[in-house]
Amino acid sequence: MKQKVVVTGVGAVTGYGRGVNSLWAGLISGVTSVRPLEWAGWESAPVQLAAQVRERIPGTGWRNLRMARLALQEALAGGRPAGEGGLSAAVGWPGPDEGKGGDPVEILAEEFSLAGPREESLAACAASTQAIGEAFRLVREGDADWMVAGGADGRAHPGGLLGYDRLGALARGFRDRPAEACRPFGRQRAGFVVGEGAAFLVLEKKSRAEKRGAPIYAEISGAAEGCDAFRVTDPGEDARQAAFCIESCLEDAGVPGGKVDAVVCHGTGTPANDRAEAGALRQVFGESRPWVNAPKSLIGHLSMACGAVESAIAVLSLGEGFFPSTLTEGWMEDEAAPVRMARAPGIRGVRSVLKPSFGFGGQNACLVFQRG
Secondary structure (H helix, E strand, O other): OOOOOEEEEEEEEEEEHHHHHHHHHHHHHHHOOOOEEOOOOOOOOOOOOEEEEOOOOOOOHHHHHHHHHHHHHHHHHOOOOOEEEEEEEEOOOOOOOOOOOOOOHHHHHOOOOOOOOOOEOHHHHHHHHHHHHHHHHHHOOOOEEEEEEEEEOOOOHHHHHHHHHHHHOOOOOOOOOHOOOOOEEEEOOOOOOOOEEEEEEEEEHHHHHOOOEEEEOEEEEEEEEEEOOOOOOOOOOOOOHHHHHHHHHHHHOOHHHOOOOEEEEEOOOHHHHHHHHHHHHHHHHHHHOEEEEEEEEHOEEOHHHHHHHHHHHHHHHHEEEEEEEEOOOOOEEOOOOOEEEOOOOOEEEOEEEEEEEEHHHHEEEEEEEEEE
């Protein structure tokens, strides 16, 4: 018998700082966490911005592992469920001069005594969304007592920035106006800004959470994955496979498209991704058009961790009953990528939020969250 699965813990680290409170306060403020890079000798580089974690990240191991550890600690701080917990994650590899590292899922599972199932995803920018979906199914089907799921990543180093720039994916310039650099679905969009951070969710059966009096942030009710196999760096232009992934997710959740209030979009701010994502949403929702936001405009693109942080935003939106706007000043709608962007400050009363992610290699993943 399928069990209802709820989120009872959330942890995050982003360019706004450590903790979900910092993330939520930053989103509500509408002030971007994107800042000019202060690297010596970088003044003439084409890419001038990133959304870095400015606070010190303590601990041992490479930076992405240490960010994962902080988010995991916070997610579990509200109370560890009974039984044997597992871990499903997508954690980025070491950066320059950080050594080779080991298996991050093994390291974290042992450190946090998570002896249950272990899952790891490397599905590009859909990886942590996929990891959460795998954890959800394990709990729903009774194959795990509870799971912690999410990811940590960041390519805010010269190699990462130059690699993405060679692909034509990054916004160039904007050093004196960082808030305008990434404008998903906007007429002026010119690419994304690299971010870094981490987020993890604690997933457990609703009946067990209620029995132990745990806080319930939201219910996760559906998940799906797919691949359009179009090009390495570009999504399928007809968006059919992206739409199919969303439709499969809604079917898995038993949620009609018309009952989705809002979408935390992948929204990279690149012309190709935004057109394809807008097309997929149009195919699925037609004229019902849910509200959307695109957090990468404020926190940057966290590569494999973007879906985890954006899922945390979806969960917080449901817990607070408020869906924040992510629009920056001067944003203008692009008729070629039409979506119903949430205007400032945001939308109240949301009860269901969709979280799609689309990665290089045509990787697609999607989750549905509802009020708990």
